[in-house]
Structure formats: C-alpha cells, structure tokens
Amino acid sequence: MPSSTPTGFRVAVIGGGFAGIAAARELHRRGYAVTVFESGDSPGGTWRVNRFPGVEVDTPAVMYSYSFAPGEWSREFPGGAELHAYLGQVAREAGLLPLFRYGHRVTRLHWDESAAEWSVTVRDVATGDEETERFRAVVSAVGLLNVPRHPQWPGRSTYTGEIFHTAEWPSGLDLTGRRVAVVGTGSTAAQVVAELAGVASQLTVFQRQPGWVDPKVGRVYDDADRARLRHPVHRRIARWRLFLALERRWLGGRIIRPGSDVDTSLVDACRSYLDEVFAEHPELKAQLTPTSAYLGKRAVHSSTFYPALLREDVTLVPRAVVGMHEKGLIDASGEEHVAEVVVTATGFRAAEFLGGIEVVGRGGTVLADKWGDDPMAFLGITVDEMPNLFLLYGPNTNWYAPVFGMEKQALFVGRTLDELRRRGARSVEVKASYVVALNRWLKRRLDASSFAQTPNYFRSPSGRVVTQWPDGASVYWLLTRLLWKRSARFR
Structure with a gap:
C-alpha cells in the first residue's frame, strides 16, 4: 500500500476536475506534498464551468465515475450539477480539499536544471x-475542453444583442419569449x-455540417436501482458489462474504420432514427443526413434534439454563419437572420493542449x-525535453472511457515518481525514441480513420488527429x- 505520510517532495497539479x-x-496517498491550482472556486472542472440548460x-x-468512488446517481446520464457535486464529494472524502488553491491560474512553467x-x-x-x-x-490536468472557441465573425462589433459561448452561460438568464439563435449542432x-x-419565441439553429445522431433515453434510477449499484459486486458487474460492450467496438479500431461492420451498423441505426423522426419531412431529413462515417465528427446522443427541430417555432438553417449585422447573423448564402440573443455552441480549442500556459x-x-x-506525447502523458512534467488527458488520449484513462495515467505518474525517489534521481524524462515510435503508429x-x-x-x-x-481502452491500459x-530515463 502506498505511503500517505507527506515527504516534502512537492508536486503541483494544475486543474481540479476529473483528471486533477x-x-x-x-499522489497524496503515496505521500507527496500536493498543491492543486484551480482557477475556479471549487473542484469540478468542466462540470463546474458548464451550466447551460x-x-x-x-x-x-x-462508467463516467472513478472506480474507487461509485457515487449516488439520480439517473443513468447525470446532469452537470450532479457531476459537479460528485467531484466535490470525492475530493472531500479523499482529504484533498485542503490541497486546493482556488482562484489561481498557472501561467508559466520554467525548468531550473541546476535545482x-x-x-x-x-x-x-x-x-x-x-x-x-x-x-x-x-x-x-487542465482538460481537453477548457478553452472556448469564440468565432470572430465580421460585423460582430456592430451587433446590439447579447452573445455568449455555452461555457460562459450568464447566471440567471431568462430567454422566455425572446428570439434566440444557436450556432452549432454538436x-x-x-x-x-x-x-x-x-x-424562446423563435429559435434559429445554424448547422455548418450535420453529424450522426442516435437516440439516448437513459433510465431514471429508483431506490432499488441505487441500492443495486451501491453494492460493490453489482456495480462492478454493470461497469464491466458496459466496458466490454464498448471495448468490442473499439478493439482493433473497428469503430473508426469507415465502412467496417461496426461503422456500418451504427450508421444504419442513425439512418433508421432519421427515417423514424422525419418520415413526413424529407427536406429536413436530407439537411440533417451526414455523408461521413459514424465518427467523422463526434456523434450526438440525444432523443430530444430531432423532435425539437420539428417545432414550428424552431428553424434549422443548414448553412454556416459567416458574419453578423446589427440585429443578428448572416449565413453563407448571404441571408440575414434576426436574433436578440446569440448562443455560440462552437466547441473548444481542444487541439491546443496546455493553452495559455x-x-x-x-x-x-x-x-x-x-x-x-x-x-x-508518449501515451499522452510525457514529453521529451520536459523533465518531471506529466499530462493527464493529453494528446491522443480521448476515447469512450476518459475517466478510466485518467486513473491509469495517474497511476503511471505515481509509479514513475516513486521510482525516481527510489533511485535517488533528480529528474525523469521520456526517451525521445518512444515518443517518435508511438506517434508514428498513431x-x-x-490518418486512415473516420476522424480524418x-x-x-x-x-x-x-x-493531424491529435x-x-x-484502439481499445485495454490496449492503452x-x-x-x-x-x-x-520509456523513462532517470538522471
């Protein structure tokens, strides 16, 4: 069992979400003196920041929880507030809250070779x-989806209404009876x-390109469900059953090969869902049908999005936004649209790891x-010429089980630092040959995947897909x- 006695070996953790x-x-349970720098006012990461409806x-x-902290869930797919509360509870029960320094953002890291x-x-x-x-x-541990992508449309400065990114949703905002535009269909x-x-009195949705959508129903848990999942054996069985079902799709990269049996079956299921919802609306169906493989872009899991588009007070514009005017947006055809409020659901600068540091x-x-x-990076965790620096949820580590991956990455860090101390070494750095070989394979x-x-x-x-x-989570593990x-060189 790792020691929990503080050693004086100081480790900074940047970010207080799932990865942090x-x-x-x-590291705390192994005895390291940990400080967690968190720019917000509580643990939670993306689930603290994102508060949109x-x-x-x-x-x-x-599966979207730690193996060591089951959680008490109200439903199969919890909301953001519930996940935020869960992370706060985990941090508290693990004795981590005293390690947090809230309201502090790391801006620079500089390696001192002599020290x-x-x-x-x-x-x-x-x-x-x-x-x-x-x-x-x-x-x-700054995460993958932490820096919003803000569109810089011509004419934005002339717009007189409200505009904000979903990650910056204003507290207490009431959109009842207002004309609202949502940019994006992810x-x-x-x-x-x-x-x-x-x-909203009128909701206009702008779509640059369609993506595949499959229905997501999700159970609301009753007391019996929660009691069953509280039992360690039942929870472990449920977790492994889901893991194995998804792993069969991913192992060997089957799900990301265009035209594979897995890709084809998923695309067919999405087409059937389109047929079901838009049977009487062929034009709308055509506008929402992608031409790419299932994971040409991130698939949307929702049973409420398509039905919302059938409402008379909702309009789909199957064209990108290219500019703004005083009262709203301009699409790629040059048509102007009026909106009192513009919501940009335009994603994040996910490919810019360690952005801002x-x-x-x-x-x-x-x-x-x-x-x-x-x-x-090597397995998304270590970078040559960057001694004693580790990344969680780094390059090429995003897949269906991110929390599972973060736990394995944290274990990688703990083992490596323990070995550093055991050897009496001053620094550890990944061998460049390992970074090159892995990334050549990646x-x-x-390059041949649906992602590209x-x-x-x-x-x-x-x-480049970064x-x-x-492949499967088991391969990564x-x-x-x-x-x-x-892969490590100790000095």
Missing part, C-alpha cells in the same frame, strides 16, 4: 497579482436546443515551439502498465 482529482488523490454527460455514470525543479508562476484570478513557487514535479448545441425549444523545459526548449501545430492508424474525414475538433491546424486514441519504466 485523480492525480491529486493518487440541459447540460449532462453522454456516458453512463456507472531540478519547476518554477511555477501563478496568477490570482481576482487581483491579477502573480507569484512564483517551486515544485519537484508538475502534473497538468452535442452541446443539441442539449441547449432541446431545452430552449418552446421557451508557457512551458520552458530542458535547455530552454519552449513546448509551444517544439509542438507547433501538432502536440505529441499517425498511421489515425471531416473538419472537427479532433484535428490540429495541420490536419485528440483521439485509435496495457501500454501504460508495460512501458512506464522502460
């Missing part, structure tokens, strides 16, 4: 004051549209320059278990 809590818990997870809670330490610059969100502290190791937009339909590693290597448009697999078919958040400006993992020590 996983890392802080693993209808926000909920797309993965069943039995074998990271100089960490932190800004007070409220005052703007900066201070610098020193840590033996740093774990970045997962977030689908949830927002379903909630605002019937609330300047990182200077060994020999003065600037991480942003090293990466350019194509972030690369590129080969991903269409514009999406998976890809960097160069077109967010997604191309096995690689982290086998290679954590072999």
